[in-house]
Every structure is written in C-alpha cells, then in structure tokens.
Amino acid sequence: MTETLLQLKDVSLHFPIKAIGRSGEKVRAMDDVNLTINKGEIVALVGESGSGKTTTARVVARIHSPTSGKIYFQGEDIYTSEYKKNKVDWYRKQVQMIFQDPFGSLNPTHKIRSILSRPFIIHKICPKSIIEEKMVEVLTEVGLEPAEQFLDKFPHELSGGQLQRINIARAISVEPVLLLADEPTSMLDVSIRMTIMNMIKNFRDKDQISYLYITHNLAGARYIADRIAVMYAGMLVEVGPTDEVIQKARHPYTKLLRSAAPQPEKGFREEKLGSTGDIPSLIKPPNGCRFHPRCPYSKPECSQAIPKMYQLNDNHRVRCILYKDGKIPDFA
Amino acid sequence: MSETILEIDKLTSGYQVKQGRVEAVKDVSFKLGSGEFLGIAGESGCGKSTLAYSILGLLEDNGRIFSGSINYGGQDLSVLSERALKKVRWSKISMVFQSAMNALNPVITIKEQLLDAMFAHKPGLKEKEAVARAKELLDLVNITPDRLYDYPHQLSGGMKQRIMIAMAMVLQPDIIIMDEPTTALDVVVQRNIIEKIGDLQEKFGFSIIFITHDLSLLVEISDRLAIMYAGRLVELGNAEEIYKNPAHPYTEGLMASFPPLVGEIKEVGGIPGKPPDFFKLPVGCKFEPRCPYAFERCKKENPVFESYDSTGRLARCFLAGEER
Numbered sequence: 001m002t003e004t005l006l007q008l009k010d011v012s013l014h015f016p017i018k019a020i021g022r023s024g025e026k027v028r029a030m031d032d033v034n035l036t037i038n039k040g041e042i043v044a045l046v047g048e049s050g051s052g053k054t055t056t057a058r059v060v061a062r063i064h065s066p067t068s069g070k071i072y073f074q075g076e077d078i079y080t081s082e083y084k085k086n087k088v089d090w091y092r093k094q095v096q097m098i099f100q101d102p103f104g105s106l107n108p109t110h111k112i113r114s115i116l117s118r119p120f121i122i123h124k125i126c127p128k129s130i131i132e133e134k135m136v137e138v139l140t141e142v143g144l145e146p147a148e149q150f151l152d153k154f155p156h157e158l159s160g161g162q163l164q165r166i167n168i169a170r171a172i173s174v175e176p177v178l179l180l181a182d183e184p185t186s187m188l189d190v191s192i193r194m195t196i197m198n199m200i201k202n203f204r205d206k207d208q209i210s211y212l213y214i215t216h217n218l219a220g221a222r223y224i225a226d227r228i229a230v231m232y233a234g235m236l237v238e239v240g241p242t243d244e245v246i247q248k249a250r251h252p253y254t255k256l257l258r259s260a261a262p263q264p265e266k267g268f269r270e271e272k273l274g275s276t277g278d279i280p281s282l283i284k285p286p287n288g289c290r291f292h293p294r295c296p297y298s299k300p301e302c303s304q305a306i307p308k309m310y311q312l313n314d315n316h317r318v319r320c321i322l323y324k325d326g327k328i329p330d331f332a
Numbered sequence: 333m334s335e336t337i338l339e340i341d342k343l344t345s346g347y348q349v350k351q352g353r354v355e356a357v358k359d360v361s362f363k364l365g366s367g368e369f370l371g372i373a374g375e376s377g378c379g380k381s382t383l384a385y386s387i388l389g390l391l392e393d394n395g396r397i398f399s400g401s402i403n404y405g406g407q408d409l410s411v412l413s414e415r416a417l418k419k420v421r422w423s424k425i426s427m428v429f430q431s432a433m434n435a436l437n438p439v440i441t442i443k444e445q446l447l448d449a450m451f452a453h454k455p456g457l458k459e460k461e462a463v464a465r466a467k468e469l470l471d472l473v474n475i476t477p478d479r480l481y482d483y484p485h486q487l488s489g490g491m492k493q494r495i496m497i498a499m500a501m502v503l504q505p506d507i508i509i510m511d512e513p514t515t516a517l518d519v520v521v522q523r524n525i526i527e528k529i530g531d532l533q534e535k536f537g538f539s540i541i542f543i544t545h546d547l548s549l550l551v552e553i554s555d556r557l558a559i560m561y562a563g564r565l566v567e568l569g570n571a572e573e574i575y576k577n578p579a580h581p582y583t584e585g586l587m588a589s590f591p592p593l594v595g596e597i598k599e600v601g602g603i604p605g606k607p608p609d610f611f612k613l614p615v616g617c618k619f620e621p622r623c624p625y626a627f628e629r630c631k632k633e634n635p636v637f638e639s640y641d642s643t644g645r646l647a648r649c650f651l652a653g654e655e656r
Binding site: 048049159160161189190191192193194195198216217218219220222223246247256257258259260261262263264265273278 | 375376488489490491518519520521522523524527545546547548549551552575585586588589590591592593594595597599600601602603604606
C-alpha cells in the first residue's frame with residue numbers, strides 16, 4: 001500500500017506588488033495546485049521558467065506560506081500555529097532542499113568542513129565529537145573520496161559537479177524523508193548530469209527518500225521520475241504516471257513541450273512547432289485557460305473559465321476542456 | 333562538400349598565465365563550407381569558446397594565437413592587424429555570444445544598439461535608412477518593429493536572443509559563429525530560435541558554426557559535427573553518421589549523457605572523471621584516463637587525427653573503425 005507523504009491541497013500563492021500606484025495587483029505564482037508525493041516516490045515537476053515550479057518547492061519548504069490551501073505532511077497541516085510551535089524544527093529536518101546553482105548556494109568564505117557541520121549542529125544530530133566522522137561518512141556516500149581531503153577545501157577549489165555533490169551531502173546529512181531538488185543538474189556539464197541523477201535515484205532506492213524533482217527537461221524527467229506533473233503559468237495542467245504523460249501526452253501544452261525537446265534519433269525535423277509565444281504574465285494572466293492564447297486547439301469557450309482538472313483514469317488528470325466528456329479527442 | 337569559405341589550419345591558441353602557457357586550442361584544423369552548418373560540441377573548458385574568439389581575434393588581453401592559420405577570403409586572419417581585422421569582424425564574420433541575454437546594454441534602446449553596429453561599419457549611412465534596415469531585421473526574427481524603441485528589460489529572454497541574432501545579421505555576414513545561443517532558454521523558446529536560425533540560413537545562405545555542450549540538439553540541426561576534448565578535435569564528420577556510430581569513445585560517452593525521450597529507458601552513466609588540467613595533460617591520448625577502452629599504447633602514444641575509413645570521417649583514436 002502506498003503511503004502518502006506530502007499532499008498539496010488547492011494551494012495558491014499570490015505575491016502582492018509593493019510598487020507605488022500598483023497596490024492591489026498581485027503576481028499569481030501558484031493557483032489551485034493539487035499534488036501528492038508518496039513515500040519513496042520521485043515526482044517530477046516540469047515546466048518553463050516562470051511557471052511556478054520553484055515557488056511550489058519553496059512553499060513546501062516553508063519559505064513562503066500559501067495564500068490559500070493546505071499542505072499536509074504525513075497527514076498533518078504544516079501551516080497551523082500549533083504545528084509551528086511544536087513541530088517545525090522536526091519538519092525542517094524531514095524536508096531538505098537541493099538548489100539549482102551549486103556555485104551560489106555554498107558560502108564561498110567557509111571551508112567544506114564548516115558548511116557540512118552546520119546541519120549536524122543545528123539539528124543536533126550527534127555529539128560534537130563524532131561530527132567529523134559523520135561528515136566523512138556522508139561525503140563518501142555522495143562519491144567524494146578521499147573524503148578527508150575535501151573537508152579542508154573552499155568551494156572555489158571544487159568543480160560544479162563536486163559542489164553539487166556537497167549540496168546533496170548537506171541535504172542528506174540530516175536523514176530527510178523528502179528532498180526538494182530544484183533543477184539540480186541544469187547548471188552542470190552534460191557529462192556529469194547523469195551521475196548526479198543516478199545518485200538521486202540511488203538514494204531513493206536505498207533509503208526510500210521521496211523527491212520533488214523540478215526540471216524543464218522532459219527526457220530527464222522521464223529517466224528519473226515515477227510520476228510527472230506539468231505546470232504552466234502557475235497551474236498544474238497535467239499529472240500522471242511518467243510513461244503515460246510522455247507517450248500519451250494529453251494536454252496541448254505537454255504535447256508542445258514534447259515536440260520541442262531535442263530528439264536526435266529522429267534526425268532533422270521538417271515539421272514546425274505548432275505554437276510560438278511566451279509564458280503569459282502572472283500579474284494579468286489570460287482569462288480562462290492560461291494556455292489558450294498559445295494553444296493550437298483553442299476554442300471560444302477556452303477563454304470563458306479556467307478549466308477543471310478532468311480525471312482520465314485513477315492516476316492521470318488533465319486540465320483541458322477538450323477532455324470534459326471523458327473522451328479522448330481526435331488530435332490526441 | 334560545397335565551396336570552402338573558411339579554412340582553419342593547425343591552429344593553436346590560448347592564454348599566457350603565471351604558470352605558463354595554456355593551449356586551450358591545440359592543432360585544430362577544419363574547413364567550413366559555404367552555407368554549411370557545423371556543430372562543435374564538448375564539455376566546459378574544452379576550448380570551444382576560445383576557438384570561436386580566436387577566429388574573430390577577440391581573445392582577451394592575455395590570449396594569443398600561438399601558431400597555425402585562419403584563412404578567410406584569401407587572408408590569414410591570425411596575423412592580420414587590428415585595423416584590417418575590423419573590416420572582417422562583424423561585416424564578414426559575426427557572432428552571437430553566450431548568455432546573449434546579458435550581452436545587450438540595459439540602459440540604451442534596441443534601436444541604438446542595432447544602429448551602432450551599422451554606423452561603425454558604414455560611416456556614410458543615413459539614420460533613416462539605418463532605421464529602416466533595423467526594422468527589416470526585427471521583422472526577420474519575428475519581432476514587431478515598434479519594439480525597436482524598447483529597452484532590453486522590456487523583452488523576454490527569447491526575444492533578446494533573437495535581437496542578438498538580428499544584430500549578428502546586420503551587415504549580412506558570410507559566417508555567423510553562435511556560442512551556446514540557446515543554453516539559457518526554455519525548451520520551447522529554444523526550439524523556436526533553432527527553427528528561426530534554420531529559416532534565415534536557408535534564405536540568406538550564410539554558414540554557421542554552432543557551439544554547444546548539448547549534443548542532443550546538435551545532432552538534429554548540424555550538417556557536420558566536430559567533437560572537442562582538451563583543446564583538440566577528437567572526431568569530425570557527418571552529424572547523422574556520428575550519431576549512429578561514434579568513432580571516438582568520448583563521443584560515445586557524450587551520446588550516453590542524455591536520456592532518450594522515446595524508446596526503452598536504459599541506465600545511462602555519462603562519462604566518469606573530469607576533463608584534464610591543461611598543465612597536467614596525459615602524455616599519450618588525452619582522453620585515456622577516462623576511457624573505458626584504453627590499453628597500453630594509449631598511455632604512451634598520442635593518436636593522430638586521421639581518416640580511418642572511406643567516408644572521410646576523422647577521429648583521434650587507435651581503435652577508430654574497429655570493434656570496441
């Protein structure tokens with residue numbers, strides 16, 4: 001039986017704009033997001049820049065509190081005052097983040113020893129006398145050997161791939177159950193990306209760590225994730241098992257992403273993308289479906305109201321009115 | 333192959349630093365055909381950008397071309413004076429820079445930046461004609477001409493990138509060098525830009541040298557492909573054939589570094605280890621320490637860059653063309 005670890009229920013987050021003369025306006029970074037992550041599951045959150053992926057991770061990490069909606073971790077609402085009083089420290093140990101930019105997320109003036117000892121001290125994981133031992137253990141685990149050698153280095157002495165391993169070491173040192181990985185490989189060289197992704201997969205297999213894996217690379221999501229959630233302009237547009245979302249992409253936006261991804265095995269492609277344009281402003285998003293201005297299949301009713309999520313089967317849902325009858329339209 | 337427009341012969345260039353000479357580009361030779369799309373791929377620090385800057389004479393102060401020649405239009409660009417080079421640069425060979433999103437000046441309008449390039453090379457040009465030309469260029473890259481009066485921050489990343497491409501085309505060059513032009517962009521925008529580049533090339537017939545580390549993208553769009561490692565070319569040939577059957581183990585490793593979008597999901601591993609330090613290069617084959625097929629000879633001898641079969645593909649490996 002699968003055990004639900006994290007549940008986002010109707011979560012919205014609107015940032016107010018503070019500029020003079022613009023009071024009342026807001027950036028709708030997340031709207032009506034429903035998503036669950038099970039124990040030991042890797043869920044990939046896929047979308048373009050500015051679609052709200054990182055905001056989603058930050059809301060889960062308790063960096064921003066949602067404007068509305070609830071987030072449950074192991075069944076408990078993490079944004080109640082009682083939770084804040086009693087369990088927030090514990091929660092912060094359970095949920096860790098891996099950041100996108102390995103060069104910017106480690107303090108350049110500290111040695112790796114100091115960077116890595118922080119989580120042990122802050123979360124009181126072990127007595128001070130054995131922190132050194134623990135650090136060596138965790139460095140070995142992320143493949144940095146001989147570990148002792150790395151402890152006395154500064155971040156600038158390491159390569160991007162090594163820094164990202166330090167980042168991962170820092171995150172797993174407190175033995176979390178959920179990792180929020182925000183594009184952990186996008187700033188790395190292609191040749192190192194796979195080793196980092198394989199390592200992430202390994203920790204899942206070995207320690208049953210769950211991941212919210214944020215990426216804009218559909219092929220990478222396919223490689224690593226059990227389920228894929230596609231986000232567009234602050235809203236989830238399609239959620240389903242990896243295979244279904246990739247092979248039977250239902251939402252026109254997922255289709256667009258899929259056809260835009262490089263596919264060397266196909267050779268040069270003559271056919272053009274069906275859509276151009278950019279992601280819309282989140283301050284004044286389009287009425288109705290947020291994708292309709294770019295959608296090749298859009299109809300007049302698409303601009304009337306935000307479409308509901310239609311359940312295609314137990315695990316696969318899509319936010320598009322073309323599926324309102326529960327049937328699969330011709331183009332799909 | 334079509335008529336050769338640019339010929340690089342045994343080019344060695346790099347930087348003079350405290351510890352000595354860094355030969356970031358070593359002994360690189362290739363020909364670029366007229367209207368050809370040549371892709372150059374390799375990891376960070378393999379010398380791809382140094383190669384691009386060498387061609388245009390844009391190396392930093394401590395950068396030098398140590399030996400070799402860059403032949404364009406009957407001249408050797410590597411020995412040309414700065415004055416003579418200025419006549420070639422941008423008007424004949426132009427460039428789209430890496431992270432072009434930051435290559436635009438944030439405090440002046442797009443119009444001024446486009447016109448700058450025109451006035452610098454064509455002193456007698458009238459403002460009216462220049463503006464007309466700028467509008468025409470924006471139209472070519474699918475940006476409405478009224479955007480000419482915008483500042484860079486008013487444009488999206490994809491638009492800025494297209495402006496950079498428009499700027500590279502201002503003087504109708506023969507060759508455009510593109511250094512990772514789509515790396516910082518989202519997939520959909522990336523695809524749009526690639527399509528646009530293809531259309532423009534078809535229309536105007538310029539040659540492109542496209543530099544990136546994303547081999548999955550290159551295979552699809554290039555006519556020929558050059559793979560670079562530690563400053564050297566390790567493989568050069570028809571893009572499709574290289575994809576189907578890489579001759580160099582490094583190329584094979586790069587191919588195994590991106591998971592496929594269709595077909596079976598295999599465990600892919602990337603390439604173990606990291607590129608060598610330019611001051612401590614291996615004696616033999618530079619890829620030997622990371623190569624899964626390395627044997628005794630690779631440690632001692634340097635393989636030459638040669639054609640190993642009838643198709644004209646070049647590879648720098650003792651095992652090229654053989655069963656690995």
